[in-house]
Amino acid sequence: METISIDLDNKGYSIHIESNLLARIPTLLDPADSWAVITDEMVNSLYGQSLLENWPSDLVHMIMLPVGEAVKSLQTVEEVAGKMLELGMTRHSAVLALGGGVVGDVAGFCASIYMRGIRYIQVPTTLLAQVDSSVGGKTGVNLPQGKNIMGSFYQPQGVFIDTQTLSTLPKRHLISGMGEVIKYGVIYDYEFLGYLGSHMADILNLEEAVIKNVIRRCCEIKAEVVAKDEKEQGLRKILNCGHTVGHALEAARKYRQYTHGEAVLIGLYVETLMAEKIGLIDEDYCNEILDLVQKTGIDVKFEVPLERLIRSMLKDKKNRARRVSFILPSGKGETSEVFLTEQEALGLLRML
C-alpha cells in the first residue's frame, strides 16, 4: 500500500492508495462507538457490500443519498443529521464518506458540524475525488444562489483510495477527473505534465501502475500545497488554475451541461491561451498544455456568450475590488495571479 502523509500541526493524516482496498478499510480504522457510511445509491449498489464485508453490522449504519449535485444542499445536511441522531450517533461516533466529490463534500460538512464536529474518513470513488476533493479538508454544500457557499475547512482523519473502483466509472467522469490531474502538472510539476502527455492512453485505459502513479503524484502535490496554506490565504490559490473560466462556464450553464472536471479542462485550455496572449508563456509551452487537454478527448469549444461568462466571473470568491482573479500559467510548473477588470477580461477573451 502506498501512503502519503499530509502535515498539518495537530490535524495531520495519511492518504492510502491501493487496489482492492475496500474490504480491508474497516480493519484499518481507529475504533468509534458507531459509524455512518454516507454514500449515494449508485456507489452503494456497486461497492456497499464490499465495504461492509468485514464490518460488524451493529457498528455501522448506511445513509444513502440520491445521485447528483442537487443533493449538495442544506436540506440534505438537515436530513442526514436527523438520521444520525435517530441512529443514536454521539460525539464518539464517526462518518465514512464513500463516493465521488458530491458525497464527500456533504458527508464532510455534516461531520464538521454534527455535535460540533465528529471524525470522518474519505473513501473517494471517482478520479476527481481521488486526486482532489477528498484531500485538503474543504467541505460544503450549495445555496440556490451559488456553489459551495456554505461550508467549512475540516480535515478528514484519513483517506483510503481503492483504485479498483475506477473500473466502473463512466468514461465521462474519468475524463472529468483529468481536468484536476492536468492542473497539478501545470501549477507545480512540469515533469509530471510530460508524464501525462506520454501516458494519456494508459491513464484512460486504467493501466494499473500508471493510474496509481498519477493518483499518488496528485495527492502528494495537493498535500504539499495544503500543508503550507490550509485555509487559502496564499499558495493554495494556485489550485484554482483553470477554475475562473471553469466555474463561470458551469454557472452560466446552470450546472447542467458540464461536470466540474469538464469545465476545468475547458478552463485550463482558455486560461492557457490567455496566458500566452499576455506574454506570460511562450507559444511552445502553450501548445504543450493545449495538446494535453485535447488528448483527454474533451471538446473545448463552448457556446456560452463571452459577456455571460464575464458576468459569472464577477461573482468569483477570489476577486478583489471588482477585478477578476485568474491563476494563469506563467512558466513550466509555475503560475501567477493576474487581476483583470471586466473590460480587460472581455477584450482578452475576444482575442482568443
Ligand SMILES: NC(=O)c1ccc[n+]([C@@H]2O[C@H](COP(=O)([O-])OP(=O)(O)OC[C@H]3O[C@@H](n4cnc5c(N)ncnc54)[C@H](O)[C@@H]3O)[C@@H](O)[C@H]2O)c1
Ligand atoms: N472539496 C473539494 O476540495 C472539491 C474539489 C473539487 C470538486 N469538488 C466537488 O466535487 C463534486 C464533483 O465530484 P465528482 O466529479 O466526483 O462527481 P459525483 O460525486 O457527482 O460523482 C459522479 C457520478 O459518478 C458516480 N460514481 C461515483 N463513483 C463511481 C464508481 N466508482 N463507479 C461508477 N459510478 C460512480 C456517482 O454516483 C455520480 O453519478 C462537485 O460538487 C464539486 O464542487 C470538491
Ligand SMILES: [Zn+2]
Ligand atoms: Zn476543481
